[in-house]
Amino acid sequence: MPVFLNANAPDFEASFTALLSAKREEAVDVDDTVAAIIADVRARGDAAVIELTAKFDRLDLTPETLAFSRAEIAAEIAKVPSEERAALELAAARIRAYHDRQRPEDARWTDATGAELGWRWGPVAAAGLYVPGGLASYPSSVLMNAIPAQVAGVERLVICAPTPGGVVNPLVLLAAHIAGVDTVYRIGGAQAVAAMAYGTETIAPVDKITGPGNAYVAAAKRRVFGRVGIDMIAGPSEILVIADKDNDPEWIALDLLSQAEHDESAQSILITTDEGFGRAVAAAVDTRLETLERRAIAGPSWRDYGAVIVVEDLAQAAVLSDRIAPEHLELCVADPDALLAQIKHAGAVFLGQWTPEAIGDYAGGPNHVLPTARSARFSSGLSVLDFMKRTTLAKMTPEALRAIGPAAERLAISESLEAHGLSVRARLDKLNR
Amino acid sequence: MPVFLNANAPDFEASFTALLSAKREEAVDVDDTVAAIIADVRARGDAAVIELTAKFDRLDLTPETLAFSRAEIAAEIAKVPSEERAALELAAARIRAYHDRQRPEDARWTDATGAELGWRWGPVAAAGLYVPGGLASYPSSVLMNAIPAQVAGVERLVICAPTPGGVVNPLVLLAAHIAGVDTVYRIGGAQAVAAMAYGTETIAPVDKITGPGNAYVAAAKRRVFGRVGIDMIAGPSEILVIADKDNDPEWIALDLLSQAEHDESAQSILITTDEGFGRAVAAAVDTRLETLERRAIAGPSWRDYGAVIVVEDLAQAAVLSDRIAPEHLELCVADPDALLAQIKHAGAVFLGQWTPEAIGDYAGGPNHVLPTARSARFSSGLSVLDFMKRTTLAKMTPEALRAIGPAAERLAISESLEAHGLSVRARLDKLNR
Incomplete structure (x- = not known):
């Protein structure tokens, strides 16, 4: 049974603070191991990647077989039933249509001094997407990472997807194919991240690495950050449902469980204005947990981190939600x-009861790579902007420099940066001659 | 004398690669010290901040004097000569006008299925700006950090600016005042970053921390990343000038020196189509270095990391620049x-010879907080977007769910996420009833 709180109870603040600060993830310290793996891949390239893959994934590769061949990809893709292919294609089309609208605009204008100012956006040249193996090998994540990169205009896009024991997920290869990614390396872990960041004889380095992964992958991404760009380091998934009493308790129970089934550390919270409804949802969750395929995961998540909070009104719900x-x-x-x-x-x-969160995981259009652990306070989900960068532009005319230069010179002097001031002064002197 | 390279010489590739990979910064390992400082501030709050400030900045504070009072700020600001005030105000107005144009737009649309989609941008609730003390205490950086935050709509904006030995830079307080920041804490180092990230009895926590700092500040920002957002971890400054022979060698020499004077690790490179011009610029740099106030900094920077590269044509210059x-x-x-x-x-x-880089440092309008160490491959300068975050929106109608839901359900099943699929199926069943 998860916590059942009333927002107007005297001890609510303490219980709510405890809920917010519950540490849902064991910090596994793999940093030293990861540092050694990265150093090894930097020093020995392909040879290190191949040895580490044999060791961790029980898979023997050569430089020639690091990537799937076109024939292998075609053979795997052919295994996918047409219904699944159609679903992936519908999802891809919707994700592409949404992200197409995120393309940022360049700007250039002339101000009152005659100075031309502006900025220009451009794609990163190369991006690498990490796709986990095993249980968390989600073809939907391939689409959610690859399509924004493609829309951004990234020229070279590669995927690293480990295949422990050689087991391949054909849907991952199909999703890569639908998203237009031809190069898929069957490597994973910190060694894959290191190979993408620093390059090997066979694997060309990229500029940006995105995608979820286990503790080793996360630690490796943190370490290569700066050498390349990375997306966020995602924590366990979370859902908050705010519901009034005019909902089907069963629907809301399933929405809560659709996060809980991801991970024992996932968190599902219901805030409702109606205590009876809250109890009905909790009962529906319990019933469903008796039969749910992933009850061994969803059960502990709901029991340890789930919560139902009863509020006075929706205004109070909004405050708690923030x-x-x-x-x-x-x-x-x-x-x-x-x-x-x-x-x-x-x-x-x-928005609204016809929009279960699962729609957003697959086919709504918006990205499903989203900020966790309260980081929505300061960060956003993955978007086309994550695969682009902006160059600012400035072009002075002699007249503009006459208008602006003296202030720049003055500030340079006050910051004791003589050459800064002189570089402006030399030009002003020429104008005044 | 810096390296003088010809891009068509047989050994150029080796020399250029060496130039690109020169390690310009000693990695000072302060991580353990910083971890201890952060833990101390988390555990003991104000008391720890006050003790650490006494120790590192030789300054005795109380919870009441952690921040400058309004009277203190007014008294310091009154010391600033009117010419400097006017220069700061002109710079602030230009920076504001540029960043005003960066405000992103919300979007909301209805697609063919009837689904409403979109996104909404909003500011972070609170931001903290770090302003270094001593030599690197630049009022221009206060403007460049605070104004984008203000334009973004950040409600609470605070500054931490250490005052070692109690020495205050009145221009920093004036810049804060002009940018509309009223709360300036006279604390610095890892303790200031920890206080802003976790809060103390006196200092409320923020959601985003930006601004440059020494190795301790950089290590602290890396450590609190995730708890709060941070801007980039900036490395030593760099300039590349691409110039044809129709330039005044003295102007270009000053432009190169205006980066070199920042830091012994700064890097200034000239790429030119004319060898004679390149030699003239190098000679002008040498002459200027005899008298430049910061020659003890600019000299080693130019000698150790400077370069002049002669190319065949501008197309070759563009390739090397990238x-x-x-x-x-x-x-x-x-x-x-x-x-x-x-x-x-x-x-x-x-753009063009009338636009010395120093204009951009102060009063051009674009931000001067920019990606260093080749990170312009994947990241951008500071902007209004760094103080905002985007929430994606989706609203299905029954019709939209009928169109999209089956694909989502199919993909959920193929990813073995039963509750995801059921949350869609329960709604579809209701529609089909």
Whole structure:
């Protein structure tokens, strides 16, 4: 049984703070191991990657077989039933349509001094996507990472996807194919991250690495950050549902369980204005947990980190929601847009009872790579912008320099940066001659 | 004398690669010290901050004097000569006008299925700006950090600016005042970063920390990343000037020195199509270094990391420039826009000979916090976006769910996420009933 709180109870603040600060993930210290792996890959390239893959993934590779061949990809893809292929294609089309709108605009203008100012966006030249193996090998994540990179205009896009024991997920290869990624290396772990960041004889280095992974992958991404760009380091998944009593308890129970089934550390919270409804949802969760395939995962998640919070009104729900700053937020209320207007911090919002969070995981259009662990306070989900960078532009005319230069010179002098000031002064002197 | 290279010489590739990979910064390992400081501030709050400030900055504070009072700020600001105030105000107005244009737009649309999709941008609730003390205490950096945050709509903005030995830079307080920041704590180092990230009895925690700092500050920012957002970890400054022979060698020499004078680890590179011009610039640098106030800094920077590279034509210059991916790039050529079109990776570009880089440091309008160490390949200068985050939105109708839901359900099943699929199926069943 998860915690059942009433927001107006005298001990609520203490219980809510405890809920917010619950440490849901064991910090596994793999940093030394990862540092050694990265150093090894930098020093020995392919040979290190191949040895580490044999050791960790029980798979013997050669430089020639690090990547899947076109024939291998075609053979694997052919195994996918047409219904699944159609579903992936529909999802890809919707994700592409959404992300197409995120392409940022360049700007260039001339101000009153005659100075031309602006900026220009451009894609990173090369990006590498990490796709975990085993249980967390999600083809949907391939689409969510690769399509924004493609829309951004990234020229070279590669995937690293470990195949422990040689077991391949054909759907991952199909998703890569649909997203237009031809190069898929069957390597994983810190060695894959190191190979993408520093390059080997066979694997060309990339500029940006994205995608989820285990503790080794996360530690490796942290270490190569700076050498290359990375996306966020994601924590366990979370959902907050705000629901009034006019909902089907079974639907809300399934929405809560759809996060809980990801991970024993996932967190599912319901905030409701109706205690009876809250109890009905909790009962529906319990019933469903008796039969759910992943009950061994969803059960502990719900028991250890789940919560039902009863509030006075939706305004109070909005305040609590902002303190949680959830990764996923469902607003199952009569007027979800009115409630949305009161909410400041959330990764993705699902409006109304016809929008289960799972739609967003696959085919809604928005990205499913989202900020966890309250980081929606300061960060955003993955987008086209993550695969682009902006160059600022400035072009002075003699007249503009005459207008602006003296202030720059003055500030340079006050910061004791003589050459800065002189570089402006030399030009001003020429103008005044 | 810095390296003088000809891009068509047989040994050029080796020399250029050496130049690119020169390690310009000693990695000082302060991580354990910083970890202990952060733990201390988390455990003991104000008391730890006050003790550490006494120890490192030789300054005795109380919880009441951690921040400057309004009267103290007014008294310090009154010391600033009116010419400097006017220069700061002009700079602030120009920076604000530029960043005003960076405000991102919200979006909301309905697609063919009837699904409403979109996103909404919002500011982080609170941001903390770090302003170094001593030599690197630049009022211009206060403007460059605070104004984008203000334009983003950040409600609470604080500054931490150490005052070693109690020495205050009145221009820093004036810049804060002009940028509208009222709360300035006279603390620095890892303890200031920890206080902003975790909060103390007196200092409320923030959501985002930006601003430059020494090795301790950088290590602390890396450590609190995740708890709060941070900007980049900046390395030593760099400039690349691409110039044809129709430039004044003295101007270009000053532009190169205006980076070199920042730091012995700074790097200044000239790429030119004319060897004679390159030699004239090198000679002008040498002459200027005899008298430059900061010759003890600029001299080693130019000698150890400076370079003049002679190329065949501007197309070759553009290729080399992209391999450098410079923080600052000056295009001192007849048609700078034509050359710009060939360049992909740079933090900020200064077009034409009337645009010395120093203009951009102070009063051009674009931000001077820019990606260093080749990170312009994948990252951008500071902007309004760094103080905002995006929430994605999705709202299905029954019709939209009927169109999209089956694909989502199918993919959920193929990823063995039963509850995901059931949360969609339960709604579809209701529709089909």
